[in-house]
Amino acid sequence: MSFPIYRPRRLRKNDTIRKMVRETSLSPSDLILPLFVTYGKNVKKEIKSMPGIFQMSIDNIRKEAKEISSLGIPSVILFGIPEHKDEIGSSANDPHGPVQEAIKAIKDKAPEIMVITDVCMCEYTSHGHCGIIKNKDVDNDATLELLCEEALSHAEAGADMVAPSDMMDGRIGAIRDTLDENGFSNLPIMSYAAKYASAFYGPFRDAAESTPKFGDRRSYQMDPGNSEEALREVALDIEEGADIVMVKPALPYLDIIYRIKESFGYPVAAYNVSGEYSIIKAAAERDWIDGQRAMLESLVSIKRAGADLILTYFAKEAAKALIRG
Numbered sequence: 001m002s003f004p005i006y007r008p009r010r011l012r013k014n015d016t017i018r019k020m021v022r023e024t025s026l027s028p029s030d031l032i033l034p035l036f037v038t039y040g041k042n043v044k045k046e047i048k049s050m051p052g053i054f055q056m057s058i059d060n061i062r063k064e065a066k067e068i069s070s071l072g073i074p075s076v077i078l079f080g081i082p083e084h085k086d087e088i089g090s091s092a093n094d095p096h097g098p099v100q101e102a103i104k105a106i107k108d109k110a111p112e113i114m115v116i117t118d119v120c121m122c123e124y125t126s127h128g129h130c131g132i133i134k135n136k137d138v139d140n141d142a143t144l145e146l147l148c149e150e151a152l153s154h155a156e157a158g159a160d161m162v163a164p165s166d167m168m169d170g171r172i173g174a175i176r177d178t179l180d181e182n183g184f185s186n187l188p189i190m191s192y193a194a195k196y197a198s199a200f201y202g203p204f205r206d207a208a209e210s211t212p213k214f215g216d217r218r219s220y221q222m223d224p225g226n227s228e229e230a231l232r233e234v235a236l237d238i239e240e241g242a243d244i245v246m247v248k249p250a251l252p253y254l255d256i257i258y259r260i261k262e263s264f265g266y267p268v269a270a271y272n273v274s275g276e277y278s279i280i281k282a283a284a285e286r287d288w289i290d291g292q293r294a295m296l297e298s299l300v301s302i303k304r305a306g307a308d309l310i311l312t313y314f315a316k317e318a319a320k321a322l323i324r325g
């Protein structure tokens, strides 16, 4: 059917009709809010490159929990900033570390929140890499043991889901085995399955104080030019027991989200990372773009590409905007 019989503009005439025929819509229940948990008391320190996002101590995290839940955001993902870092990230499995304590605080205050934990060594190592260093590179198999201990300590503290983000080979299988052997066979794993070596993580590394002290992460995170490899990574992780697979970052990799959804039909999460957040915030501060519209347009495009879940620093702001309508 063609013009003038078919006039697509008929269905764009006003907001009501546009809403009625909208194919993809966003809801607060699609969103997962990342939280940066630190040690100490009464800490609420704004991250310079991420306006509106804070490192918070447990007491402040506890205060946030109810608000997050009342906005209809079902879930948070926790990142820890420990008091002590060393070569092997020994504080990662501290039963009283920031993440472990935050899990308990949130579950106590708002048990309905699904608490996910990021499982990675980079926040706990003095050199900032995601594992143990041998011969100036991250040693894969030695790192797996540490990741298993970290994941288990999160599970024991009461986490509802663990999310390994380190990109070591075989980590999903190793963590699945550890959880199963310790009575956590019902705890789901969300794998950062296709995680690219990206410049868009810059502001996060300020927030989590996890910038590598030497080199970069290109020997374990993926090359931005690759998409077949992303499918192989996802296939491996599903085989090893991943329940949800993630693509990260989101906006520069919408094609990857789409292909993974089409190929596997598994629940797909996408991480709208720190740089994607900061870019919009910075431009909006200068009045160069309408920040709210750019935020909602970004999020809906990630969902349209095929993501079921979106991890985003915009979660609270977006939920408020969606509730207002």
Ligand code: PBG
Pocket: 118, 120, 122, 130, 165, 166, 200, 201, 202, 203, 204, 205, 217, 272, 273, 274, 275
């Ligand atoms: C930890 C981790 C990173 C992010 C999430 N988990 C940083 C990295 O790999 O350097 C990035 C999140 C963001 O930029 O918002 N490995």
